[in-house]
Amino acid sequence: KAGVTQTPRYLIKTRGQQVTLSCSPISGHRSVSWYQQTPGQGLQFLFEYFSETQRNKGNFPGRFSGRQFSNSRSEMNVSTLELGDSALYLCASSGTSGEYGELFFGEGSRLTVL
């Protein structure tokens, strides 16, 4: 079956703009989580959605938000972009909820903020 699909794969924005990233999980997976990956901070948890509800949020400012639709597709939005938001944003889906779910990552959306 198809893996996790993220769009767009690459994008360039300027400071102050906003961006929306999309993620389609593996068919049947209802849990979608988002991670930010940077060389300095590594992989950091942003938030996790299950059945359209945000169940957990990482330590990121309110400029980072997300949502999940009834078909389990998810979007994340970053408003008022800062240079430090340049990163690889990874979406992961899981077929189970809770602490024991194996994560299936998409290829990521690489955001560059100029």
Added chain:
Amino acid sequence: GQQVMQIPQYQHVQEGEDFTTYCNSSTTLSNIQWYKQRPGGHPVFLIQLVKSGEVKKQKRLTFQFGEAKKNSSLHITATQTTDVGTYFCAGPSGGGADGLTFGKGTHLIIQP
């Protein structure tokens, strides 16, 4: 909050040598997962360990979970060029909530 530390950050080995990466958590973990990320790629799940003292093998890879469930290791025997990448450990963020806390990873560089 919970921290997951991994050492070493980088490891250079000659092809055929062994490799080990270590992971330590500041808190007891219900389970630990390991992922591999190839250069330019995305993390790919390798294994999950749940039981105290658990040891699992996947061909040349051996994974261990410590007795106190606060540390783990990944050992690769006789590395091959296909082993190149970054190996991450990750544990639940805690409090029953979802989301994983990842270590910063160990970059494995193999010289032929």
